[in-house]
Amino acid sequence: MSGxxxxxxxxxxxxxxxxxLPSGRAFTxxxxxxxSLLGQAPDGGVTEAQAAIDAARHxxxxxxxxxxxxLRAQVLLDMAARLAADAASLxxxxxxxxxxxxxxxxxxxxxxxxxxxYYAGMARSxxxxxxxxxxxxxxxxxHEAAGVVAIIVPWNAPLILFVRSLAPALAxxxxxxxxxxxxxxxxxxxxxxxxxxxxxxxxxxxxxVHEAGSAVAQAFVASPGIDVLSYTxxxxxxKAIMAAAAPQLKRLSLExxxxxPCVVCEDADLSLAxxxxxxxxxxxxxxxCTAASRVLVHRRVxxxxxxxxxxxxxxxxxxxxxxxxxxxxAVIDLANRDRILRLVDELGERHRLVVRGGAVxxxxxxxxxxxxxxxxxxDPQTPxxxxxxxxPLMTLEVFDDDRGAVALANATRFGLGASVWxxxxxxxxxxxxxxxxxxxxxxxxxxxxxxxxxGGYKESGFGRLHGAEGMHDFLEIKHVYQEIGSL
Numbered sequence: 001m002s003g004x005x006x007x008x009x010x011x012x013x014x015x016x017x018x019x020x021l022p023s024g025r026a027f028t029x030x031x032x033x034x035x036s037l038l039g040q041a042p043d044g045g046v047t048e049a050q051a052a053i054d055a056a057r058h059x060x061x062x063x064x065x066x067x068x069x070x071l072r073a074q075v076l077l078d079m080a081a082r083l084a085a086d087a088a089s090l091x092x093x094x095x096x097x098x099x100x101x102x103x104x105x106x107x108x109x110x111x112x113x114x115x116x117x118y119y120a121g122m123a124r125s126x127x128x129x130x131x132x133x134x135x136x137x138x139x140x141x142x143h144e145a146a147g148v149v150a151i152i153v154p155w156n157a158p159l160i161l162f163v164r165s166l167a168p169a170l171a172x173x174x175x176x177x178x179x180x181x182x183x184x185x186x187x188x189x190x191x192x193x194x195x196x197x198x199x200x201x202x203x204x205x206x207x208x209v210h211e212a213g214s215a216v217a218q219a220f221v222a223s224p225g226i227d228v229l230s231y232t233x234x235x236x237x238x239k240a241i242m243a244a245a246a247p248q249l250k251r252l253s254l255e256x257x258x259x260x261p262c263v264v265c266e267d268a269d270l271s272l273a274x275x276x277x278x279x280x281x282x283x284x285x286x287x288x289c290t291a292a293s294r295v296l297v298h299r300r301v302x303x304x305x306x307x308x309x310x311x312x313x314x315x316x317x318x319x320x321x322x323x324x325x326x327x328x329x330a331v332i333d334l335a336n337r338d339r340i341l342r343l344v345d346e347l348g349e350r351h352r353l354v355v356r357g358g359a360v361x362x363x364x365x366x367x368x369x370x371x372x373x374x375x376x377x378x379d380p381q382t383p384x385x386x387x388x389x390x391x392p393l394m395t396l397e398v399f400d401d402d403r404g405a406v407a408l409a410n411a412t413r414f415g416l417g418a419s420v421w422x423x424x425x426x427x428x429x430x431x432x433x434x435x436x437x438x439x440x441x442x443x444x445x446x447x448x449x450x451x452x453x454x455g456g457y458k459e460s461g462f463g464r465l466h467g468a469e470g471m472h473d474f475l476e477i478k479h480v481y482q483e484i485g486s487l
Contacts, residue, residue, distance in 0.1 A: 001053065002181055004134045004292060007089055008089060009186070010039030010186065011039055011040055011041075012029075012039065012040070012041035012042065012186055012189035013042060013112050014042055014190070014207075014208065014209050014210060015189075015192045015207060015208045016048065016051050016053075016207045016208075016209065017051070017203050017207065017446050018202075018204060021048070021473060023042035023044055023048065024347040026041060026223065026446045027041055027212035028045050028176055029041060029097055029183075029185050029186050030037035030180075030333070031097065031099075032099040032330040032334070032362060032367070032368040033096075033099055033244045033321065033322075033330045033346075033369075034148075034320070034366065034367055038096060039095055041186065041188045041189065042210050042213055043212045043213075044210055044211045044215075044216050045211065046217045047215065047217055047218075047473060048209045048216065049177070049179075049219035049220060050219065050223070050225075050367055051221070053148065053150075053220070053223055053225040053226065055118070055204035055207050056175040056176060056205070056207055056225075057148055057149045057175070058204055058223055058318070059175045059202045059204035060148055060174070060201065063202040064248040065173060065444045066144070066174070067173070068173075069126065069173070070124060071125040071172075072125075072171055072201050073120040073124050074199075074200055074245045075198055075200045075201050076167060076169070077116070077117060078198045078199055078200070079116050079194070079195055079201075079203060080112075080116035080117045080120070081113075082194040082195070083109060083112055083113045083116070083191070083195055084113045084196060087109045087110065087113075088106075088189060089190070090191070091105040091108075092105070092322065093204055094108065094158070094184065095322050095329065096321075096322065097181065097183070097184050097185075097322040098149040098158070098184055098187070099285065099331060099332055100284050100321050100329050101326055101327065101328065102304045102324070105321070106282055106320075108159050108280075109161045111160045111448070111450070112160050113161040114450050115163045115164055115450045117452060118450035119167035119471070122168070123172075126171075126471070126475070127143075128141045135269065135486055136483055136485045137481070137484070138484050139479055139482075140480040140482075141477065141478070141479055141480075142477070142478045142480065143475045143476070144173070144476050144477050144478055145474065145475065145476070146172065146251065146473075146475055147171040147179065147228065147279075148174065148176070148225060148226055149165070149174045149175070149176045149179070149226070149227065149228045149230060149474060150164060150176075150177050150179070150220035150221075150223075150227075150230070150233070151169070151178045151231075152179045152220065152229070152230070152231045152233070153180055153188070153232070154177060154181055154233050155183035155184055156284050156288055156332070157185060157288065157383050158180070158183075158184040161190070161232045163228040164466055165253070165465065166448075168465075168470040168473075171206070171474075172471050172474040172475050173315060174474050175204060175206070176205065176207065177207045178207065179207065179209055179211065179216045179217045179220060180208055180209065182210065182212050183348055185210050188210070189210075189304050192206075195270070199396040200224040207339070208473060221245055221250070222244060222245075224248055227250070228251045228252075228253065228473060228474055229241065229245060229250055229253070229324060229464075230252075231252070231254050231258075232289075233256065234256065234257055234388070235256040235257040235388070235413075235460070238256040238257075238446065238461060241254070242254070243459040248337075251473065252462075253473040254461035254462055254463060255455060255456060255460070255465060256289070256335075256456060256459045256460050257289060257388040258290055258293070258416030258417055258456070259291035259293050259385070259386070259387075259388055259460065260280075260290050260291060260292055260293050260294065260297065260417040260418055260422075260437075260445070261293070261409040261435070262277050262292050262294065262295045262418070262419045262445060263399075263405045263406075263409055263431055263435075264277075264296065264297045264298065264301070264421045265402075265405070265420070265422040265424070265427065265431075266298040266300040266301050267423045267424055268301070268421035268422050268423065268443075269421070269423060270301060270304060270308060271308070272421075272443065273305070274309050274366070274419040275312065276443075276444060276445055277295060277309070277394075277445060278292075279445075279447045280292035280419075280445035281293070281329045281372065281392065281393075282316065282327065282392045283446060285328050285329055285331045285332075285391075285392055285418045286331075286372065286390065286393060287331060287336075287390050287391070287393045289416055289417075289438070290389075290416055290417035290445075290446055290448070290454075291446070292394060292445050292446070293393075293395070294394070294395050294397060294409075294412075295309070295394055295396050295397070296397045296398075296399055296405055297397070297398060298398075298399060298405075299400050300393070302398050309374060309394075310354045310355050314355060316371070316372060318369055318370075318372075319360070320367075328392060328478075329369075330369050330372060330374070330436045331368045331391070331392075332368065333368050333485070336391075337368040337370050339483075340357070340389075340392075340393070341357075341359070341370060344356060344358065344373050344393070344438075347375050350384070351375050352375070352376040353373065353374070353375055354376055355372065356377065357370055357371045357393065358370065358371060359371075361454045370392065372392035372393065373391075373393040374393075374394055374395075374396065375393065375395045376417050377393075377395045377396065377397055378397075379414075380408055381411070385397070385411075386412060386413070388414065398455070402427065402431055404475070405431060406431060406435060410434075410435060410436050412458075413458055414458060414460045415437045415438065415457030415458040415459075415460045416437060416438055416454075416455075416456040416457075416460035416461075417437055417438065417441070417445075418432075418437040418439070418441075419440065419441040420432050420435075420440060420441075420442050420443075420444075421443055424441070425442070428442045428443070429447075431472065436458065436459065437456075437457055438453075438454060438455045438457055438464075439452075448466070449466070450466055450467070451466070451467055453465070453466050453467035453468075454466050466484060
């Protein structure tokens with residue numbers, strides 16, 4: 001796609017207070033598939049962060065936004081329609097800038113529109129309650145917007161991971177500031193352009209700031225002008241955010257790392273399990289917190305499953321994401337490609353590599369491509385099992401009974417997602433009940449949608465996104481007491 005004329009801006013800008021604001025400094029956006037230059041984005045800092053916070057606070061305190069649920073619902077519906085109308089262009093730009101295959105980018109745009117529509121309904125459904133604890137006494141329990149929300153957006157799925165915080169925050173009546181992912185700056189600029197066209201959205205209700213580093217994000221975390229901060233990313237950064245936000249007791253919503261186990265029972269449909277687990281392992285080129293990472297297989301079918309998975313993995317087509325024949329695209333950049341290649345070399349020194357990932361033949365060396373890896377491990381405490389690699393890499397472990405499977409699945413500090421593969425529904429439900437994860441899929445993996453909450457146990461974070469519970473982090477509960485007397 002290098003040199004192809006494109007129907008979008010190659011120069012991004014901050015969107016603050018309803019205005020497009022460039023900055024003197026800039027960073028480049030690079031296509032990870034061929035290292036071609038896609039464009040530039042402004043490199044913001046503390047000044048832009050504070051301007052965004054001020055604009056969001058002004059919109060929250062001086063406009064009817066937080067008291068207008070019907071307006072908020074209409075804005076969310078209009079926003080969804082504008083994203084859907086531009087879906088093809090958005091998906092292509094996301095693939096070029098992010099490296100993922102086009103069907104994943106298209107699915108992300110579709111999912112974001114669905115999320116906006118879902119919370120449009122929720123905006124008009126918020127309800128409180130009235131209690132009368134004693135004669136002549138009435139207590140009104142209401143929900144109201146928490147205030148200004150900061151969203152720190154990751155690069156791996158920049159639209160859906162942005163919208164799944166944005167939509168409930170706006171539905172609740174909050175205003176928002178956003179630290180865009182620099183690896184998808186042009187894409188986020190185009191998303192902002194579509195949102196800026198939305199009728200009824202007050203200036204400053206959404207503010208998007210670009211940066212190459214972390215000064216904007218740090219300013220959001222430290223600012224007393226931010227009431228809620230929503231972050232998706234690594235556990236290490238999540239812990240740093242908690243520490244920095246502690247002096248203000250700032251409310252946090254954190255979805256952090258994962259190491260998703262897939263429990264394959266001896267009665268599983270192995271052809272289904274191999275196909276779906278592989279797809280879940282290489283989704284976004286393995287760069288997803290709920291991607292299938294650890295495959296736990298019953299000893300009776302272990303060899304058959306291993307060989308079938310190895311064969312399917314070797315046959316997987318890796319290449320530029322805009323080409324339909326490819327099942328996996330580039331990783332996010334050359335630095336991560338080289339990190340993954342070093343990781344595979346290290347694992348090869350300690351474990352048996354059933355399939356050794358590496359550079360892909362026939363693709364340019366300056367493209368960030370790496371084929372997937374399958375590793376056999378014996379010790380669940382090894383770093384191969386315990387560390388989140390954010391790579392197209394899966395480990396294989398063996399269990400002998402259901403208790404052993406659960407023990408292995410829970411032998412991790414993470415608890416974000418898992419799956420169970422069995423033809424026995426009751427058995428699958430029993431295993432799912434004992435796995436300490438926020439989401440457990442049965443005979444499926446990575447099924448994520450607006451109506452169902454997601455979030456983590458343990459070091460995978462806290463709070464929930466999607467679903468009815470997704471609004472809770474953006475709402476305050478108020479008790480209004482009154483002695484009304486009796487007739």
